[in-house]
Amino acid sequence: MVHARSLKGIPFVGNPDTRQKPFAEIGRTGSVDDPGQMLKGWTGWAARGLEDAVSKGVITPEAAVGTYVTSQAALLQVLAERRKSVAIISAEGTDYDGQTGFWSGTGFLVGSNLLLTNHHVLNSMEVAKTAKVEFNYEISPESLLAGDGRAPQATQTFAIDPSRLFITSPTEGGLDYTFVWIEDVAAEAYGSIAMERAFFTVSKGESAFIIHHPDGQPKQVSLDDTDILSIDANVIHYSSDTMKGSSGAPVFDRRGRLIALHHASRAEKVKLPDGGSTDTVNEGIKIAAIALDLEMRMRKGGSDASFAETVLKSIKGSDTMSGFFGGLGRRIDAAVLGPEAVVDTYRGSDQDVDVGFWNIEWLANRYDQPAKLDGAAKVISDLSLDMWGLAEISPPAVEALVRRIQTIYGDRYECAFSEPAASESKQSTALIWKSSSLTGERVEWPEAIEKLLHQRSDDPDLAVEAINGKIFDRYPGLFRFKTVKPLPAYEFFVVPLHLKAMDEGSLRRRLAARILARAVEQISLETKLDIILGGDMNAPLARGDFTAISDANFNVLGAEDEEDGAFTYVKSPKSAIDNVFLSPSMRQTVGTADYFIVAKDRTMPNYLEISDHHPVAVRLSLSKRGVTSGLRDPKYLDAIIDALIEQRTQPAKKRRKANA
Known part of the structure; x- marks a missing residue:
């Protein structure tokens, strides 16, 4: 193994400032109300537990040396498994700074055909074509125990092919990353490290562990003096030991999650949490920032767009600070790239409103169970x-x-x-909304519609179906909302729905759909406002139970529509029973973001532990509006509804006489 020359002068993306609060550069314009508390919520469980233990006298602070930071023993196994995916990269040619020579760095597998490293390690397709990627270049456990430091023998090299995938962000003014195609047998042999969009990953004072090839040496792990010193939207600064050749290494938190891509070090004296100091500060690029940068490249089109989309399919989770949809649909200056564009995207929460629907199974009377309540809170917070x-x-x-x-x-x-007076034993519907984005209230339906909402499909005077029960077993409330500045002025209605199950008669759902379509038509004509219907429909769209709504020119979003770029399920849906219906003026033009924004391949891990129903979500871009189309009127269902109205308005005796 050659000892490559040092690639000196790698610039930092952000300046470390241990006195500054995390994410101060975003200010109060992000999607979350309190970034500091959000960070504590996602990372502060151990610290909170320790404070409780100290206050109760269970432990004494003197037992800790400096800051009390430990990890679960399982971390050793997690890092041991993930180390297999880390490789040493040997490259030569013209480097990122225009100099000719050879150098080494670190890279790691993040998918079946994806290798991630720094731009300054693989700065061009020409360099990547001749680069050598070796796995298993490490001292064996037996040699370590025996004190035998001889170089390992059994390395394995795999081919990379930048012509099949190569996307990079520059070292100077960019995020210093490169993704390149690697043959899939590499991941089969050594596994891959999952990438997540998570924004709130670690707090100052926690640990950053790095697995790397410092100075071209066999694989090592940094475990001592691993303090995280500062955090911002793009980067994490830490004191973990590295050398030249460590560039492109994965950075892990104390749970073993990938949080950053290590890329640079510089001499700077900084105090450590335990009272000591360090003369060197390291910087890693956050995976969430890389994901946002890739989204911007995909939207802008060009040669990078398809590569960016491919890589994004391997990045899971949601970015809490920018919302579930991240930067999708946000209007950022096309001339601004890299770190500045990432921050601008986080600040762009005044451009859109994100709406979701979720059947939180059995929360009505089980909210006293911590796992249920905390689990639901976690999902809603993360999205x-x-x-x-x-x-x-x-x-x-x-x-x-x-x-x-x-x-x-x-x-x-x-x-x-x-139903404000509903008991815990009754399943009902509700809306919750961020007060920083919206103001809202429950409003009354038009009188004629209100009567229909309480009608039964088994009314003997109708004689249309033997299956009994209300058309709307769960009363659908009507809610009116207005945006709050700095969001553009926008006003709309929302109706949360939970219709009866599939095996209880489709006519009830078809009547419900037509009643809603007629109600929306009336409200739209009177108010000129958009209306969103959404929730648990308990039937696939293919059954045809909701054609009345689609025939009214609503945009009906379900499982099939997710693939068309207008809507998203969190994880792949089992069936199309959860849907969103948007009034005719809310349309999407193919290839542009007029109203609906797609977020394909987004996931929220473990939400199925809370409910087996899938959350669904849509982003409303407030930059453009569609055009309202005419509404069609299905005669059959309207005839039944007209009969319902007539029956409700006639006196009982007259009704019976008319039917005799």
Whole structure:
């Protein structure tokens, strides 16, 4: 193994400042209400538990040397597994700074055909074509125990092909990353390290562990003096030991999660949390920042767009600070790239409203169970939508949920209920919304529509179906919302729905759909406002139960529509029972973001532990508006509804006489 020359002068993306609060450069314009509390919510469990233990006298602070920072023993196994995916890269040619020579760095597998490293390690397709990527270049456990430091023998080299995928961000003025195609047998043999968009990953004073090839040496891990010194939107600064050749290494937190791509070091004297100091500061690029940069490249088009889309499919999770949809649909200056564009994207939460619907199964009367309540709070916090339509809830359950979200994560939601007096034993629907984005209230339906919402499909005077029950077993409330500055002025209605199950008669759903379509038509004509219907429909769109809504020129979004770029399920749906219906003026033009924004391949891990229903979400871009189309009127369902109205308005005796 050659000893490559040092690539000197790698610039930092951000200046480390241990006195500055995390994410100060974003200010109060991000998607979360309290970034400091959100960070504590996602990372502060161990510290909070320690404070409780100290206050109760279970442990004494003197037992800790400096800052009390430990990790679970399982971290050793996690890092041991993930080390296999780390490789040494040997390259030659013209480097990022225009000099000719050879050098080495580190890279790691992040997918079946994806290798991630720094731009200054693989700065061009020409360099990548001749680069050598070796795995298993490390001292064996037996040699380590025996004190035998001889170079390992059994390395394995795999081919990389930049013509199949190569996307890079410059070292100077960029985020200093490169993704390149590598043959899939590499991941089969050594596994890969999952990438996540998570924004709130670590706090100052926690640890950053690095697995790397310093100075071209066999693989090593930095475990001592690993303090995280500062954090901002793009980077993490830490004191973990590295050398030249460490560039392109993965940076892990104390749970073993990948949080950053190591890329640079510089001489700077900084105090450490334990009272000591360091003369060197290291910098890693956050995976969340890389994901946002890739999204911008994909939207801008050009030669990088398809490569960026391919890489994004391997990045999971959501970026809480920018919301579930990240930078999708946000208008950022095309001339601005890299770190500045990432910060501008986080600040761009005044351009859109994110709306979701979720059936939180059994929360209505199980909100006293910590796992249920905290799990729901975690999902809602992580997806960071402006509004949620919730089903299978009760007023006290929602109030408890809203309090829990604010206590743990700092986001402030208001709530309103379709049935404010509903008991815990009754499944109902509700809306919650961020007070920093919206103001809202429950409003009354038009009188004629209100009567229909309480009608039964088994009315003997109708004689249309034997299956009994209300058309709307869960009353659908009507809610009116206005945006809050600095969002553009926008006003709209939302109706959260939970219709009856599939095996209880499709006519009830078809009648419900037509009643809603007629109600929306009336409200739209009177108010000229958009209306969103969403929630648990309990039937696939293919059954045809909701054609009345689609025939009214609503944009009907379901499982199939997700693939067309207008809508998203969190994870792949099992069935199309959860849908969103948007009134005719809310349209998407193919190839542009007129109203709906796609977020393909987004996931929220473990939400199925809370409910087997899938959250669904749509981003409303407030930059453009569609054009309202005419509404069509299905005669068959209208005839039934007209009969319902007539029956409700006739006196009982006259009704019976007419039917005799």
